[in-house]
Amino acid sequence: MSSRVSRRGYLKGSLGAVALASTAGCAGLGGGGGGGTLEFGYSASLSGPTAVLGEQYHTGFQIWRDHVNENGGILDNEVELVHYDDESSPDRARELANRLASEDEVDFLFGPYGSPNNFSASVVSQQQQIPMVSGASSDPEIFSRGLEYYYSTLSKTDQYGKSFPEFLTSVDWGSYDMSEPTTVAVAKADAAYTSTLGDAFVESFEGSGFDVVYQEEYPLDLQDFSNIISAIDNADPDVLCLCGFPADEARFGEQAQQADLNVGIHYQNYSSQTVIVDTLGEQVDYMFNGAWWDRRYEYERVDTYVEMWDERKDTVAEMPMSYATAAGMVYENAIEEAGSTNADDVNQALANTDIETTLGRTQFHETGWNLHQYENEAVRQWQDQEMTLLYPDDFATGDPWLPTPEWGNRDSAP
Incomplete structure (x- = not known):
């Protein structure tokens, strides 16, 4: 594939400094036609030290998928989730991100739960040139490496x-x-x-x-x-x-x-x-x-998602669920704005995001973090x-x- 123009002009040439190889990987279905499926891949900490929060994060993606599919999908494509347990391990998270991109050949990636796992897995999205939207990373170091395909619906922790x-x-x-x-x-x-x-x-x-x-x-x-x-x-x-x-x-x-x-x-x-x-x-x-979120916040679709969480009867609405849901809403909007499932088109639309999600206003800094979420x-x-x-x-x-x-x-x- 041809070399991609950076979504952040000032970062041109910076990738060599962080030793990130640009390898193959034009993910996405290419056009905007519907009737198929869109696969979103991610790992979540379903075991290990952060399993409680990882399970909630995983549930948030499921709720988003169900809501989208019940309302006609994205560009008439049904959403499917491909996920694994990264055992709360950064090394495992990176390994699974590689598996999702290279073997499972998913169309798009969600970030795993937790900053350490995202620090590790985010390199894969850069290497494979597949967008990754995380709902659970805020470590400032993640956003200092010139990643062009990585976004978080959270703000940097130092803003909290x-x-x-x-x-x-x-x-x-x-x-x-x-x-x-x-x-x-x-x-x-x-x-x-x-x-x-x-x-x-x-x-x-x-x-x-x-x-x-x-x-x-x-x-x-x-x-x-x-x-x-x-x-x-x-x-x-x-x-x-x-x-x-x-x-x-x-x-x-x-x-x-x-x-x-x-x-x-x-x-x-x-x-x-x-x-x-x-x-x-x-x-x-x-x-x-x-x-950094409460179910009583009057943001976009919060009531709808809380109702869907409650209907599951196996969980209550907690922060990690809303984080995952917001990441899904960002992808949903970007694909629809792009009118395409081509990875580069969607990535550009992600960079231009300025919408309200379950986390309130969501707009990305040029390094990938949410400029507004900390305000909530x-x-x-x-x-x-x-x-x-x-x-x-x-x-x-x-x-x-x-x-x-x-x-x-x-x-x-x-």
């Missing part, structure tokens, strides 16, 4: 962490008979996403006038948090911000309760996940969490074991419960 400090500075603390919080402890898991997220929170807290009195990075598989809990207790922060994944955050929450670590404002990034609720029970109340960052709190949306104000469903009682007394409203 702004809403929670903003929310805290907006609270009328006097009405809760509380002093305004000024000090923060931040703990983060040692992984690409959580480490960068923790750094983003530190920067945002400091930019909002908070004093970060404790910072610590811990191994993702850490089982005993006693040293970290003791250090946080000694630092005596007004706010605790934990950036981890569901399993390690559940362990931390359980051990914080056992150690009677009481902090005025307790935030855990993934406290919305079932594993944490199952671990803490009614004591999950008063805990704050962050979200929500702050939520468990109240009566239900999630109350506190921020942004446009979508708020209630007011915060404050002050936070000590462990053992969090089973009722203030």
Whole structure:
């Protein structure tokens, strides 16, 4: 095939710097005629450390496929999904992306779940010159390599962490008979996403006038948090911000309760996940969490997809599902805008994307990340074991419960 003109002019010649070989692979059916099938390939973490989130991600693609096919397909082509379990392994994700492109010869690629797996698999889309749209990557390093065929419906992680400090500075603390919080402890898991997220929170807290009195990075598989809990207790922060994944955050929450670590404002990034609720029970109340999507957001087709998720009866609408659904909506729009299933035509349409998806406005930076998704960052709190949306104000469903009682007394409203 002929050499492709870069979708991002300033990147001409940059691929040699990252040692990405341009090999064969004009994917796609070529024309715009319908009556056939379009195969979208991806791997998802259906086992391994990120399996809980990977399963939700996988479900999001299925929901998108079902919705599209029930409404006539894309350019009258039925959507089919070809998928594998990458076992939460970056090496496996790259191997499977190669298999999907070279052996299965799918028309288009979705990115796998998680930044490490995307960092690895995204090289394949560049080599094979097949577009890859991910709904689950945000590591800034992914977008620094001159990839011309890669897009993420998420923003870079270093854009995150702004809403929670903003929310805290907006609270009328006097009405809760509380002093305004000024000090923060931040703990983060040692992984690409959580480490960068923790750094983003530190920067945002400091930019909002908070004093970060404790910072610590811990191994993702850490089982005993006693040293970290003791250090946080000694630092005596007004706010605790934990950036981890569901399993390690559940362990931390359980051990914080056992150690009677009481902090005025307790935030855990993934406290919305079932594993944490199952671990803490009614004591999950008063805990704050962050979200980069909420089922109550009034964005394009959110109601439709939430209804379809609920009908499955095997899952509830969580963030990774909406991420995958948004990636599908981006492809759906790009193929229709291109009027073609030719890979290069679709890739150009992807680069020009500016639509509303389940994640709100979706428009790509010239390096591939979503310019707007970080703006939708929500702050939520468990109240009566239900999630109350506190921020942004446009979508708020209630007011915060404050002050936070000590462990053992969090089973009722203030």
